[in-house]
Amino acid sequence: AQKITQTQPGMFVQEKEAVTLDCTYDTSDQSYGLFWYKQPSSGEMIFLIYQGSYDEQNATEGRYSLNFQKARKSANLVISASQLGDSAMYFCAMRGGLIQGAQKLVFGQGTRLTINP
Amino acid sequence: GAVVSQHPSRVICKSGTSVKIECRSLDFQATTMFWYRQFPKQSLMLMATSNEGSKATYEQGVEKDKFLINHASLTLSTLTVTSAHPEDSSFYICSASSPTSYEQYFGPGTRLTVT
Numbered sequence: 001a002q003k004i005t006q007t008q009p010g011m012f013v014q015e016k017e018a019v020t021l022d023c024t025y026d027t028s029d030q031s032y033g034l035f036w037y038k039q040p041s042s043g044e045m046i047f048l049i050y051q052g053s054y055d056e057q058n059a060t061e062g063r064y065s066l067n068f069q070k071a072r073k074s075a076n077l078v079i080s081a082s083q084l085g086d087s088a089m090y091f092c093a094m095r096g097g098l099i100q101g102a103q104k105l106v107f108g109q110g111t112r113l114t115i116n117p
Numbered sequence: 118g119a120v121v122s123q124h125p126s127r128v129i130c131k132s133g134t135s136v137k138i139e140c141r142s143l144d145f146q147a148t149t150m151f152w153y154r155q156f157p158k159q160s161l162m163l164m165a166t167s168n169e170g171s172k173a174t175y176e177q178g179v180e181k182d183k184f185l186i187n188h189a190s191l192t193l194s195t196l197t198v199t200s201a202h203p204e205d206s207s208f209y210i211c212s213a214s215s216p217t218s219y220e221q222y223f224g225p226g227t228r229l230t231v232t
Contacts, residue, residue: 033219043210043226043228045210045212045226047220103214104151105151109159110159
């Protein structure tokens with residue numbers, strides 16, 4: 001069975017600082033995908049970044065980067081130059097299989113990030 | 118990116134009544150849709166996987182007769198909460214798998230309050 005663990009219930013960061021949100025995973029699959037989603041107070045799930053298990057380079061999307069350490073089974077999200085609008089709940093999720101199609105996502109417990117001015 | 122809509126965004130109903138929530142993929146055909154439930158300050162919990170033209174696959178512990186799922190077309194899945202009770206009050210979110218991408222696209226969610 002797949003499992004995602006986020007050990008930081010809450011994080012407080014000063015505006016403009018970088019922040020790392022931790023995520024570790026457990027799976028016996030060789031092929032899998034890792035996602036990070038942002039959920040503001042409105043409730044919508046906003047896709048941030050994706051890393052495939054066979055991707056050799058860490059994924060980057062603007063201010064977001066994913067620090068993928070396969071041997072340690074970690075997929076930490078790094079947000080550079082944090083902004084007040086980054087305050088939200090952040091979820092790490094895993095999907096089994098790299099074949100495009102209907103593979104369900106398993107979510108971590110989430111980390112509530114608060115950016116202080 | 119692809120768009121998934123949900124309707125209604127908020128609903129308040131009386132205990133004992135049924136409520137239907139619609140999930141639509143607006144610009145792609147979704148063979149599979151997923152229904153999640155989220156309690157306050159908690160993570161998303163997968164309830165069921167909805168497959169077009171076949172019966173839904175429910176996660177362990179989710180009552181099939183209480184949460185009826187119908188996926189009648191490639192763009193529409195519905196979740197009906199039957200005989201709702203206050204403990205069914207929650208945030209319900211659907212997602213749809215794109216056939217051309219690894220991504221799942223989420224709807225904006227439906228907040229159900231049962232009084």
